[in-house]
Amino acid sequence: MNRSAIKITASLTALAFAQFATGASAAEAIAQDLVKTSTAAADAAADGAAAEDASSQTGAFSEIIVSATKRDTDLQKTPIAISVVDPQIIADRHIQSLLDLGDGAAPSLRVATFEARQSALTVGIRGIVPFDANQTARDQGVGVYIDGVYLGRQQGLNAALFDVQRIEVLRGPQGTLFGRNTEGGAVSIVTKDPTGEFGGRLVGGIGNYGSYNTEAHINLPEFANISIKVDGLIQHQDATTKNPMEGQYGWNYYNRVGGRITAKWAPTDDFSATVSYDKAKDENTPFYSQLINYNPNGLRVGTYVGTTLTCTGPGTGCIAPLADLVEVSGNKRMKEADMGVVQQLSVDKTQGVSGKLEYQVSDAILLRSITAYREVDTFQYDGSAGAHRSAFAPNGAFGRYSLSHLWEHQFSQELQIVGSMPQLDWVVGGYYFDERAQEEAATPNPLKWNADGTAYSVVSAIRPNPAADPTSSNQGWASVDDWFKQRGSYADTKSLAAFGQATFTPDGFDILHLTVGGRYTHDTRDGVLYMVSGKDTNWTLDYSANRFDPMATLALDVTPDINLYAKYSTGYRAGGANTRSSNFQPFGAETVRAYEAGAKMSLLDDHVRINLAAYMMDRKGTQIDFDNVDTVQFLPGCTVTPQNDCKNPTYGLHTENTANAPGTSKIKGFEAEVTAKPIRDVTIGVSYAYTHSEIPATDNPNTPLVVDPTQVFVVFTPKHAVSGFLDYATEIADNGTSVRFHVDANYAGPQYSFQAENVLTESSFIVNGRFALTDIPMTDGGTHLTVAVWARNLLNEDHIYRLSNANANTIGAYGNFNPPRTFGVEATIEF
Numbered sequence: 001m002n003r004s005a006i007k008i009t010a011s012l013t014a015l016a017f018a019q020f021a022t023g024a025s026a027a028e029a030i031a032q033d034l035v036k037t038s039t040a041a042a043d044a045a046a047d048g049a050a051a052e053d054a055s056s057q058t059g060a061f062s063e064i065i066v067s068a069t070k071r072d073t074d075l076q077k078t079p080i081a082i083s084v085v086d087p088q089i090i091a092d093r094h095i096q097s098l099l100d101l102g103d104g105a106a107p108s109l110r111v112a113t114f115e116a117r118q119s120a121l122t123v124g125i126r127g128i129v130p131f132d133a134n135q136t137a138r139d140q141g142v143g144v145y146i147d148g149v150y151l152g153r154q155q156g157l158n159a160a161l162f163d164v165q166r167i168e169v170l171r172g173p174q175g176t177l178f179g180r181n182t183e184g185g186a187v188s189i190v191t192k193d194p195t196g197e198f199g200g201r202l203v204g205g206i207g208n209y210g211s212y213n214t215e216a217h218i219n220l221p222e223f224a225n226i227s228i229k230v231d232g233l234i235q236h237q238d239a240t241t242k243n244p245m246e247g248q249y250g251w252n253y254y255n256r257v258g259g260r261i262t263a264k265w266a267p268t269d270d271f272s273a274t275v276s277y278d279k280a281k282d283e284n285t286p287f288y289s290q291l292i293n294y295n296p297n298g299l300r301v302g303t304y305v306g307t308t309l310t311c312t313g314p315g316t317g318c319i320a321p322l323a324d325l326v327e328v329s330g331n332k333r334m335k336e337a338d339m340g341v342v343q344q345l346s347v348d349k350t351q352g353v354s355g356k357l358e359y360q361v362s363d364a365i366l367l368r369s370i371t372a373y374r375e376v377d378t379f380q381y382d383g384s385a386g387a388h389r390s391a392f393a394p395n396g397a398f399g400r401y402s403l404s405h406l407w408e409h410q411f412s413q414e415l416q417i418v419g420s421m422p423q424l425d426w427v428v429g430g431y432y433f434d435e436r437a438q439e440e441a442a443t444p445n446p447l448k449w450n451a452d453g454t455a456y457s458v459v460s461a462i463r464p465n466p467a468a469d470p471t472s473s474n475q476g477w478a479s480v481d482d483w484f485k486q487r488g489s490y491a492d493t494k495s496l497a498a499f500g501q502a503t504f505t506p507d508g509f510d511i512l513h514l515t516v517g518g519r520y521t522h523d524t525r526d527g528v529l530y531m532v533s534g535k536d537t538n539w540t541l542d543y544s545a546n547r548f549d550p551m552a553t554l555a556l557d558v559t560p561d562i563n564l565y566a567k568y569s570t571g572y573r574a575g576g577a578n579t580r581s582s583n584f585q586p587f588g589a590e591t592v593r594a595y596e597a598g599a600k601m602s603l604l605d606d607h608v609r610i611n612l613a614a615y616m617m618d619r620k621g622t623q624i625d626f627d628n629v630d631t632v633q634f635l636p637g638c639t640v641t642p643q644n645d646c647k648n649p650t651y652g653l654h655t656e657n658t659a660n661a662p663g664t665s666k667i668k669g670f671e672a673e674v675t676a677k678p679i680r681d682v683t684i685g686v687s688y689a690y691t692h693s694e695i696p697a698t699d700n701p702n703t704p705l706v707v708d709p710t711q712v713f714v715v716f717t718p719k720h721a722v723s724g725f726l727d728y729a730t731e732i733a734d735n736g737t738s739v740r741f742h743v744d745a746n747y748a749g750p751q752y753s754f755q756a757e758n759v760l761t762e763s764s765f766i767v768n769g770r771f772a773l774t775d776i777p778m779t780d781g782g783t784h785l786t787v788a789v790w791a792r793n794l795l796n797e798d799h800i801y802r803l804s805n806a807n808a809n810t811i812g813a814y815g816n817f818n819p820p821r822t823f824g825v826e827a828t829i830e831f
Contacts, residue, residue, distance in 0.1 A: 059680035060606040066168050067190065069501070070177060070368075070427045071418050076600045079515070079555040079565035081613040081671060083107060083687075085167040092727070092742040092770050094790045094824075096213070096235050097158045097256070098123070098144075098187070103766045103792075104723035104746030106169040107671045107689040109187070110716045112753075112801065115402070116286035116384040116816045118254060119346040120154040125171050126615065127667045127693045127717045128184025128592070130573075131625045131755045132656065136406070136437040137491035137527045137541055137576035141590075143174070143182040146189045147276070149354055149372040150179075152410045152435050152493075156350040156376040159280040160256040162231050163217045165190045171671065172615060173571030173594045175549030176517040179431060179497055183571030183592045183619075193274065194229035194264045196222035199831055207824020210238035225267045232259040240820050241288040241333075245340025245458075251288040251384060252819055253345070257281050270360040279351040285343055285381075287816045290329040291388035292800070294322050294812040304394050317809065320391035323453040331762070333798040333817040339456065341399045342446045342477065343383035350376050368416040373409070380404035381477070383446075384816070390445075391811045392453050397445035397473075405480055406439040426502035431495070438490035439579065440531070442483035444475050471534065484534050489579040491527030491541065501551070515553040522546050523574050529584035539584035541577040547589070561602040569594050573623065580656035585701065587658045590621040611673045619665040624712045625658050626700045626756050627806060657701040661712065665695040681730040689721045700756070710756055718749035718763070729774075736775045736784075743769040743794075753802040762799040764818065768792050778829070786828040796821035 064075040064084055075082060083106035089095070093105060098121055102111035114120040114134045122130060128141040134154050144151045151157065167189050174182040200218040215233040234257050239250025258280030266272040295301065299317030302309045311318035322328075327338040352374030359367040382402035390398035416429040446459045461478040468474065476482030501517030527541040549572065555565040575589040598613040669692065675685040697709035725744035732739050745767045750760035772788035800815035807814065 059677045061602070061609060061675070061677065066166075068168055068170050068177075068188070070416055070429075071366075071425070076561075076602055076609065076611075077563060079513070079553050079563065079567065079598065079600075081171040081596065081598055081611075081615075083109070083169040083171070083673065085164075085169070087164060087166075090161070090164060090167075091788075092725075093744065093768050094770065094792055095161070097160055099158050100792075101167075103764075103768070104687075104721060104744075104748065107673060107687045107721070107723070108171050108185075108669065108691065109169050112716045113287065113816075114154055115382065116251075116289055116802065117346065117380065117382055118158050118252075118284040118286060119156075119282070119348050119378055119380050121157040122154065122716060123157070123187060124716055125169070125185035125187075126617070126669055127691045127714045128573075128619075129714060129716045130623070131715050132578075132580075132658075135576075135579045136408075136439050136489050137525060137579060137584075139181045139574050139576065141181060141573045142184045143178055143180075143186040144189075145178070145186060147191055147354060147356070148188075148370045148414065149352070149374065150412060150433065151374070152433075153376050153406070153408050153437060155378045155406055155408070156282070156348050158284070159282050159348065159350050160233055160235050160258050161189070162233070162258065162260050162278065163192045163229075165192045171613070172567075172596055173549075173551075173569040173592055173617075175569065175571035176499060176501055176519045176551040177427070179499070179519060179549075180495055180521055180523060180547070181573050183573050183590070191260075191262075192217075192229070194227035194262055195219045196227035196264075201828060201830045203826060203828045205824050205826025207237075208822055209240055210236070211822065211824060212236050213824075213826065225265055227264045227266070229262045229264075230260070231262075233257070237822070239285065240335075240822075242336040243340055243343055244337060245342065248340060248343045248383075249285050249345055251285050251337075251343070254282065254284040255345075256283075272358050274356045274358075275353070277351075277353045280349070282348040282350075283345040284348070285345060286384040287819075288334060288337060289384040289386070289388055289814050289816055290334055291326060291811065292329065292331070292803070292813040292815045294328050295319050296805070296808050296812055299809060307394055307396075309393070319809065320393060320811070321453070322811075323387065323392035323449065325454065325456070326387050326392075328812070331798075331800070333820060337386055339387045341383050341386040342401055342458065342461070344381040344477075346378070346380045346382070348376070348378045350374070364420050366416075366418040368418065370414045370416075371412070373411050375410075376406070376408040378404070378406045379480075380406070385814075387447070387456075389807060389811070389814050391807075392449055394449060394451040394453070397448050397459070398456075399445055399447035401444050401446050401477055402441070403443070403477055403483060404439055404441040406437065408435065408437040410435040423505050423507055424502060426500070428500040429498070431497040431499070433493070433495040435493040436490065437493075438488075440480070440483070440485050440488040442475065442477070443486050444477055444484065446477060469534075485531050486533055487529065487579055488531035489527060489529045489584070491525055491576070493523070493525045493574075495521060495523050495574075497521040511557040513553075513555040513557075515551070515555070517551045519549045520547070521549070525574065525576055527577060527584070529577070529579055532582050537583075541584055541586055543575050543577075543586065545575065545589060547572055547591075561606070563600045565598050565600075567594075567596040567598070569596070578625070578656055578658040581658075582655075585657050587623055588621050588660050590619060590623050590660065592617050592619045594618075607678070608676045609674070613671045615669055617667040619667060620663075622661040622665045622695055622698075622712075623658055624661050624695070624698050624755050625656055626702050626710070627656050627754070659698055659701050661696050661698040663696040665693065667691065667693045667714070681728055683727040683729075684725065686722070686724040688723075691717050691719060691721075693717065711758060712755050713752040713758070715752050715755055718751045720747075720749045722747045735777050737777070738774045740772045740774050741770075743767065754804055754806075757804060757806065759803050759805050759813075761801055761803045761815070764799040764801070765795075765797055766792075766818070767794040767797075769794050781831075783829065783831040786830070787825070788828075789823070789825050791821065791823040793819060793821045794823075 170186045203215040239253040241251040243250040260278035262276040264274040299319040300311040300315040302311040354372035357369040470484040475484035499519035503515040525543040529539040551569040553567040572591040577586045594617045596615040601610045693714040723746040729740040770790040776785040803815040
């Protein structure tokens with residue numbers, strides 16, 4: 001058992017269940033078989049325990065089990081590029097949510113905020129990273145799963161992680177076994193099952209920025225073949241950038257609370273039914289958007305006569321003067337904003353129930369069913385812009401407040417038949433997914449400059465005339481009823497799939513393995529953009545597509561410890577429509593074909609592991625988002641008659657549109673993971689990811705009359721990323737007390753943060769560390785204590801992870817910085 005766990009005690013949610021019926025066994029022959037089977041299982045368990053003990057004595061690596069092929073396999077024998085984040089890594093890096101994986105825990109995995117918001121995450125692998133999938137009729141290119149259940153929205157992905165057994169990062173298209181929207185890969189979170197034995201773990205900690213965390217994981221004794229596990233947690237951190245406005249929150253604040261209960265009924269060795277219910281709430285604020293420079297293009301600086309801006313003298317262009325209160329931050333993270341702004345908490349609520357049935361029909365066939373229903377309800381309040389993204393204008397409004405209410409519910413059902421026979425392992429199955437997502441959004445400007453630019457006033461959060469309908473200049477933000485809604489949309493998505501995969505090992509030639517598979521999918525998506533700029537509209541989406549994704553892998557066991565493979569696979573991201581356009585402009589699916597070769601090696605008596613992968617991907621129909629930076633709100637439809645002419649993008653005004661890039665985008669890369677145990681108590685490792693991408697220049701749908709395709713880019717994907725770690729763990733007392741030291745360092749090169757902006761962010765170098773005294777005996781009954789100190793971003797490095805020059809001619813470039821150094825102490829009691 002891994003005793004160095006994660007964190008935390010308090011706030012539990014409850015639910016009880018258990019039901020299902022199955023027949024019992026009969027006849028002496030079956031009973032005898034059961035005796036033989038149990039004896040063999042006991043012998044195997046004893047052998048496994050002996051092997052694990054021998055492994056710990058010699059310092060060799062132990063086996064890592066993954067379920068990427070819908071069956072449990074050894075990581076080093078599975079011909080897929082997989083990285084595994086286990087509970088020890090989660091503890092060492094103080095990982096509390098998926099966003100914490102963004103600093104380099106797994107090669108090629110990139111996790112970033114959408115805009116500056118913690119309430120929605122952008123997840124990418126191998127250069128398949130969406131810019132704006134934060135909409136009702138759009139999808140990501142990497143699938144995120146919890147216990148086999150696909151999560152359909154970006155919103156809610158940053159909820160606190162419950163008791164995690166492992167996180168599998170499957171790199172490369174996973175279209176055959178995982179399906180739609182896994183063209184870049186999949187992130188599969190596997191949680192711990194109930195044990196049926198009384199025990200648990202309590203964790204509590206405190207840190208800087210007013211942070212604290214508590215966690216409880218309790219296993220109850222098995223009763224009537226039912227095992228129950230209860231998990232609960234709280235994660236809290238105050239803002240790291242202060243807000244001077246009284247009564248408003250600062251930036252990079254979070255307060256996460258969640259609970260889960262899991263019940264597993266196993267009336268026989270062949271059958272189990274596991275049901276779980278979870279509920280979580282994440283209150284957070286975005287990262288602050290800072291003004292990096294002012295007037296970078298050297299335009300003439302104007303002056304105001306009344307409300308009229310005028311420029312005189314030599315030079316070109318005309319830019320508004322900088323307000324006296326606005327501070328240009330340059331390349332330093334601001335600890336406190338120069339001007340206070342309205343900033344409430346964004347609130348993300350997630351909950352779901354799932355049921356997994358497993359029936360071992362025979363030694364050769366396993367039936368599995370995964371049924372799930374999930375909900376997401378988010379209220380987004382993003383006041384990150386403040387005064388740093390709006391030019392000064394006397395008596396002008398500023399402080400754009402991006403508001404959104406999104407609610408989503410989804411139902412999914414997956415059936416699997418996992419089988420084995422001589423020379424053949426196989427799996428077949430079917431999948432059904434049904435989702436409704438709806439969103440309404442508003443963008444008020446709650447602040448107004450005074451005429452001299454030295455002070456500002458706050459527009460009331462309540463409409464001046466509550467009896468009147470809200471308008472763009474007469475609206476509030478305290479309640480959704482007070483919003484002047486810029487857009488409202490919904491989308492209904494259904495997906496039906498059948499899949500199969502088989503691995504053949506020739507008789508007498510068991511070093512060769514051929515795996516082939518395929519998945520057929522039928523997708524439909526119907527939606528309506530029913531409101532634009534406060535007016536009713538009826539722009540519709542009617543999307544339907546069929547897709548077949550094949551896969552073939554040839555693997556060769558050169559020796560029992562050196563495994564080579566070559567793989568061909570495909571995947572796709574479904575089409576949809578952009579809800580930020582004024583007429584719900586549709587776009588098609590993007591598809592990818594990937595060619596990969598890899599090696600997995602366990603050397604020097606499994607003291608060194610080297611996993612390598614090289615790949616090339618051809619991507620067609622790449623979905624590219626084009627922002628239309630304009631201070632005028634886009635119109636409901638357009639001003640021409642008839643309104644249907646607005647379907648011609650020559651007319652109307654859009655804040656964002658999406659186009660499919662012509663031709664083929666090229667992505668190629670190389671990944672390496674090397675882990676070694678040079679001596680018994682020391683583990684070292686390094687990983688490297690190289691990613692190169694080229695996307696054909698694409699026509700901007702916001703400027704259809706301009707025949708000049710725009711150069712476009714892959715976002716949040718550095719060309720070079722390197723991560724390394726050092727672990728030292730040894731026993732220091734006869735009672736089992738041990739000491740553990742961990743440090744990791746993570747480099748990522750500059751990267752683009754907007755698909756249509758040729759602007760690179762800064763490179764990053766993040767160091768994390770942890771020191772712990774572990775397994776300190778507290779009682780004779782096996783209760784142990786672990787005390788640890790930890791730090792994230794130990795060197796307090798700062799870098800701009802998101803940068804835009806879009807406002808260069810109105811004020812300047814703006815950017816968002818990574819979190820500052822955080823540190824704390826935490827104690828874990830395991831019993």
